[in-house]
Each structure stands twice: as C-alpha cells, then as structure tokens.
Amino acid sequence: MTGVAVLLGVLLVVAVGAAWYWRGVATAAGTAVAAVAESPPAGDAEGAGSDGERDDLLAERLRAVVDHLQWAVVIWDAEGQEIYRNRVARAMFEARDSQVLVAAAIEELRADALAGRSVRREVDVFGPPVGSFLVVARPFRVRSLDDPAAAGSAGAAGGAGAAQVDGAVAMVEDRTLQRRIETVRRDFVANISHELKTPIGAVGLLAETVIDEPDPAVVERLATRMIAETDRLGRTVDDLLELSSIEFGDDAEFEDVELAALVAEAEDRLGSAPAQAGIEIRRDVPAGVVIHGDRRQLVSALANLVDNAVKYSADGSEITVGATVAGAGEDDPEGTVLLSVADAGIGVPRRDLDRIFERFYRVDRARSRRTGGTGLGLAIVRHVAANHGGDVRVESTEGVGSVFTLVLPPRHSAPPGPPDGSDGGDER
Structure with a gap:
C-alpha cells in the first residue's frame, strides 16, 4: 500500500468524520493532485521511474494537506503499527503530560477501528490544564490505486470486517475553547439575572419614591442611596467583564515580571483606601525575584487580595505582602514563588473556607454591602492563578486574621492554558 493510497483513504475518512471542514480540505487536495498531474517528473518523462516519482510527489502534497488539518490525525496500517501522525497530533501529544488520557483513548479505539468499526469518544481532562476532546476512530481500505474514489472508510461503507481493512485513522478535535465559551456564556447569563436584578430593582423603587416625595431631606437621602446602588452596579459589571476576560485569557501577554514592581503596582491600584482606614501595608518582597x-x-489578582484585606481589617491595623521562593534545588533551580497577603482582620469561619472561592459567595453579606464588595474578587484571583499554572490557598482563624497565598510556578515554566469553567467568589 503506497503513501498515495493511504493518504487518499485518510482524506476520505476525514471527509466523513468532519464534513463541516471537508470543503476546504477537498479543495486543497484537488489542487495538489492537479499540480502533480500537470507537472511531469524531473528527468526523462518516459523513464521507468516516472510513475513512482509522480506517486511520491502526490503523496508529499497530500501529506501536506493532512498535516495542516485542524484535527489531530494518527494513521495505522492493517497490523496496527503507527505509520503517520500530523503536525497537530505531534504537538498535542508531545507538549502536555495531561494528554495521556487522550492518547489512552486513541489506543483503545484503535482496536475497534482495525476490526472494521467506526467509534467515537469524548474525553475530559481535568488538568492542569483542563481540556475537552472528541476522539473519532475509523477504518479505511484502498481497493485500487487506479480508482482513488474507491478508497475510503470501510466502516462507513457498511461495517466491513477486519479482513477488508487496510488501516485505521484516529482524529482528535480539541473542543476546550468551545466548552469554555459555552460555560462562560451560561455563567454570564446566570450572573446577570442573579446579581444585577437586585440593584436595578432597588434603583427603580428609589426613583419611584423620589418622584412623589416633597421633603428635600428625604429626597437627598434617597438620591444618595441611588448613587450607592448605581456605583455597586457599575463595580459588578466591571468585575464581570474582567472575570470573563481572564477566563478566556485570549489577550494574555506573558512576560518576565519583577515581583517587587508588581506589588507596587497593585498597591497603587487601591489608591487612598488603605490610608483613609489608617492601615499600613508592609512589604516583605525580596529584590530580583x-x-x-x-x-x-x-x-x-494581588490588588483584589490586598483590597479584601483592607475591607476586613480593623482601622489602624497592618497588612503584610510577602514573597518567598520555595523548593529551589538542582531539579528546579528557580523554585516556586509564594506570594502572600496576611492581615489581622476578622478572619473566615471554618465552615466557609471551602466556599469563599465560589462566585458571588459572601460570608458576611451586610459587611460586603457596606464595603462595596461585588463577590467576584476571589473568583478573579483563582482564575488568574489557574491561568498561570498555579493555585491560591487560604489559612484563616476567625477573629485572628487570614493569609491568602498565590502559588506561582518559576519563571521558566510556560503557562498551561486557561482554566476550567468553575468559579470562585469574593467576599469573606
């Protein structure tokens, strides 16, 4: 079985498995075949090797088509020996350890495909990084090289047995982004209906009351409440948009960032809020990290942690922003960076520790309303940590204080990709 036959068979199998994509593939394959047909091989056109050279050239062109499919493609011969994997498959299985589940699914489905059955399986990888993949495996056969149209999916032709199979092909579609978009869209709609209706309703009621209120003092008080509700609404919308942007991670620009400068920038973002509360922020961040x-x-993420600490600390107290490098050694010379924010505030009750990272979860709703919290700050922190291949931890004692720690990989570690669709919350 020549490379031309194999690749023609594979292209037809892909056509069955990915009809939405086949129109462009067919055009590219047709162009490749036409180009070879119109270009005689180098040397004596009537030489004995001309047909072989033309087959080799056509196989090369068709291989280029398969290599640029958006699906990962793996091909086996009739004996189950792998004979080809395209560019996407090479990148998928060489770059991430988490793809072992996808590779295992391909191996399991290979036997079914070689037995003449077309099979498919959805594989969810819980990371890091989190991913979702569709694996499709199909048999193919090549009846005649003189009739390439006869080459195709044996299973699609009516469940041919193993004796009729010349090989099998597995195709893997990465559906991670599609699943993430569906999750974000669903969560965004739920969040709007859950969180925005309350302040909008409050503003409407206040406005109706103001219309018929003759007392200027009452009007002023109601107007002040309306301003507070609209401010809260604006902060919620801003945090929702920021969280959605971080969840997608499409505009992320990874670079080397000095930790000390990062801490200073996060403090600047808080403005005068700590000073107004008489809270001192102490830095314990080594230079050069x-x-x-x-x-x-x-x-x-860091600004949200410090802002939380300010809101839940007593006036005149101290907040410490610290950083350490843990685990540095021969195997990991740069170690893991632990960036912590410690306060002596009200702390988090033990019963709530597992829930504070839920979106819109608030331990003390009354205090959150007074301090202007949206319930999304720790959701943002958690997603930022996941986007960087890290984690966020909390240690807290009620009435004593809390320590929130961002665990970040060393500088040489590449980001693994966006996090899953699960959420975190904000206020304590």
Whole structure:
C-alpha cells in the first residue's frame, strides 16, 4: 500500500468524520493532485521511474494537506503499527503530560477501528490544564490505486470486517475553547439575572419614591442611596467583564515580571483606601525575584487580595505582602514563588473556607454591602492563578486574621492554558 493510497483513504475518512471542514480540505487536495498531474517528473518523462516519482510527489502534497488539518490525525496500517501522525497530533501529544488520557483513548479505539468499526469518544481532562476532546476512530481500505474514489472508510461503507481493512485513522478535535465559551456564556447569563436584578430593582423603587416625595431631606437621602446602588452596579459589571476576560485569557501577554514592581503596582491600584482606614501595608518582597506571567492579570489578582484585606481589617491595623521562593534545588533551580497577603482582620469561619472561592459567595453579606464588595474578587484571583499554572490557598482563624497565598510556578515554566469553567467568589 503506497503513501498515495493511504493518504487518499485518510482524506476520505476525514471527509466523513468532519464534513463541516471537508470543503476546504477537498479543495486543497484537488489542487495538489492537479499540480502533480500537470507537472511531469524531473528527468526523462518516459523513464521507468516516472510513475513512482509522480506517486511520491502526490503523496508529499497530500501529506501536506493532512498535516495542516485542524484535527489531530494518527494513521495505522492493517497490523496496527503507527505509520503517520500530523503536525497537530505531534504537538498535542508531545507538549502536555495531561494528554495521556487522550492518547489512552486513541489506543483503545484503535482496536475497534482495525476490526472494521467506526467509534467515537469524548474525553475530559481535568488538568492542569483542563481540556475537552472528541476522539473519532475509523477504518479505511484502498481497493485500487487506479480508482482513488474507491478508497475510503470501510466502516462507513457498511461495517466491513477486519479482513477488508487496510488501516485505521484516529482524529482528535480539541473542543476546550468551545466548552469554555459555552460555560462562560451560561455563567454570564446566570450572573446577570442573579446579581444585577437586585440593584436595578432597588434603583427603580428609589426613583419611584423620589418622584412623589416633597421633603428635600428625604429626597437627598434617597438620591444618595441611588448613587450607592448605581456605583455597586457599575463595580459588578466591571468585575464581570474582567472575570470573563481572564477566563478566556485570549489577550494574555506573558512576560518576565519583577515581583517587587508588581506589588507596587497593585498597591497603587487601591489608591487612598488603605490610608483613609489608617492601615499600613508592609512589604516583605525580596529584590530580583522574577516570575513569568501576564502583568495585568497578576496585578488584578494581588490588588483584589490586598483590597479584601483592607475591607476586613480593623482601622489602624497592618497588612503584610510577602514573597518567598520555595523548593529551589538542582531539579528546579528557580523554585516556586509564594506570594502572600496576611492581615489581622476578622478572619473566615471554618465552615466557609471551602466556599469563599465560589462566585458571588459572601460570608458576611451586610459587611460586603457596606464595603462595596461585588463577590467576584476571589473568583478573579483563582482564575488568574489557574491561568498561570498555579493555585491560591487560604489559612484563616476567625477573629485572628487570614493569609491568602498565590502559588506561582518559576519563571521558566510556560503557562498551561486557561482554566476550567468553575468559579470562585469574593467576599469573606
């Protein structure tokens, strides 16, 4: 079985498995075949090797078509020996350890395909990084090289047995982004209906009351409440948009970021709020520590942690922003960066520790309303940590204080990709 026959068979199998994509593939394959047909091989056109050279050239062109499919493609011969994997498959299975589940699914489906059955399976990888993949395996056969149209999916032709199969092909579609978009869209709609209706309704009621209120003092008080509700509404919308942007991670720009400068920028983002509360922010960040990440996301995460500490600390208290490098050694010379924010505030009750990272979860709703919290700050922190291949931890004692720690990989570690669709919350 020549390379031309195999690749023609594979292209037809892909056509069955990915009809939405086949129109462009067919055009490219047709162009490749036409180009070879119109170009005689080098040397004596009537030489004995001309047909073989033309087959080799056509196989090369068709291989280029398969290599540029958006699906990962793996091909086996009739004995189950792998004879080809395209560019996407090579990148998928060589770059990430988490793809072992996808590779295992391909191996399991290979036997079915070689037995003449077309099979498919959805594989969810819980990471990091989190991913969702569709694996399709189909048999194919090549009846005649003189009739390439006869080459195709044996299973699609009516469940041919193993004796009729010349090989099998597995195709893997990465559906991670599609699943993430569906999750974000669903959560966004739920969030709007859950969180925005309350302040909008409050503003409407206040406005109706103001219309018929003759007392200027009451009007002023109601107007002040309306301003507070609209401010809260604006902050919620801003945080929802920021969280959605971080969840997608499409505009993330990873670079080397000096930790000390990151801390200073996060403090600047808080403005005068700590000073107005008489709270001192002490830095314990060693100079020269560099992490690899998206500056905007990291500043947002750290600013949310410090802002939380300010809101839930007593006036005149102290907040410490510290950083250490843990685990440095021969195998990991740069170690893991632990970036912590410690306060002596009201703390988090033990019963709530597992829930504070839920979106819109608030331990003390009354205090959250007074301090202007949206319930999304720790959701943002958690997603930023996941985007950087890290984690966020909390240690807290009620009435004593809390320590929130961002665990970030060393500078040489590449980001694994966006996090899953699960959420975190904000207020304590």
